[in-house]
Amino acid sequence: MSKWAEARSKINRILEADGVKISYNDIIIKATGAALKLHPECNAHWMQDSIRRFHAVHIGVATAVEDGLITPVIRNAQSMSLREIHDEVRRLADKAKNKTLKPAEYTGGTFSISNLGMFGIQEFTAVINPPEAAILAVGALESERLKLTMSCDHRVIDGAVGAKFLKTLKEILEEPAIGFI
Numbered sequence: 001m002s003k004w005a006e007a008r009s010k011i012n013r014i015l016e017a018d019g020v021k022i023s024y025n026d027i028i029i030k031a032t033g034a035a036l037k038l039h040p041e042c043n044a045h046w047m048q049d050s051i052r053r054f055h056a057v058h059i060g061v062a063t064a065v066e067d068g069l070i071t072p073v074i075r076n077a078q079s080m081s082l083r084e085i086h087d088e089v090r091r092l093a094d095k096a097k098n099k100t101l102k103p104a105e106y107t108g109g110t111f112s113i114s115n116l117g118m119f120g121i122q123e124f125t126a127v128i129n130p131p132e133a134a135i136l137a138v139g140a141l142e143s144e145r146l147k148l149t150m151s152c153d154h155r156v157i158d159g160a161v162g163a164k165f166l167k168t169l170k171e172i173l174e175e176p177a178i179g180f181i
Contacts, residue, residue, distance in 0.1 A: 002144045007176045011082065025115050026086045028138055033057045033077035035169040036111055042165045043110045045131040046156050060109030060129060061089060063096045070096050071129055073109045113138060123147040133157050146173065
């Protein structure tokens with residue numbers, strides 16, 4: 001993550017005048033969208049007796065609210081800029097906190113991310129949000145190391161497929177330029 005830390009600092013200096021500060025979570029969403037574009041077999045739903053794969057990447061972002069948890073969806077994350085991801089995450093998080101999210105804003109995800117890093121949690125196992133086939137658990141960034149864990153529905157994604165996706169995600173998080181190709 002050291003190259004992303006440097007890139008993030010530069011990006012945030014550029015965006016400072018607009019009052020925008022790109023978070024590591026924004027970067028993880030961007031990187032995940034890029035990795036899912038390369039691994040569409042992980043961007044899928046289990047549909048009772050069949051698998052449905054998606055071209056568009058709609059990432060649900062687990063968000064804590066007063067009375068629990070909700071997962072607003074960043075639609076078409078595979079084609080969004082970091083700035084667009086930042087703006088959409090903030091917009092949806094504000095609506096979630098104000099309890100004004102519409103069902104269309106928290107349904108239809110194809111993959112989810114749960115990040116507990118801001119609470120100092122190093123690693124955890126996240127529970128899949130059906131009918132999605134996988135969820136990425138993100139731990140705290142410590143000494144330029146980030147622990148990621150992916151829970152998979154093995155009816156859709158077996159260990160080897162999940163490992164290939166995680167390897168690609170790791171490569172993108174280690175080398176920012178890969179995520180923009």
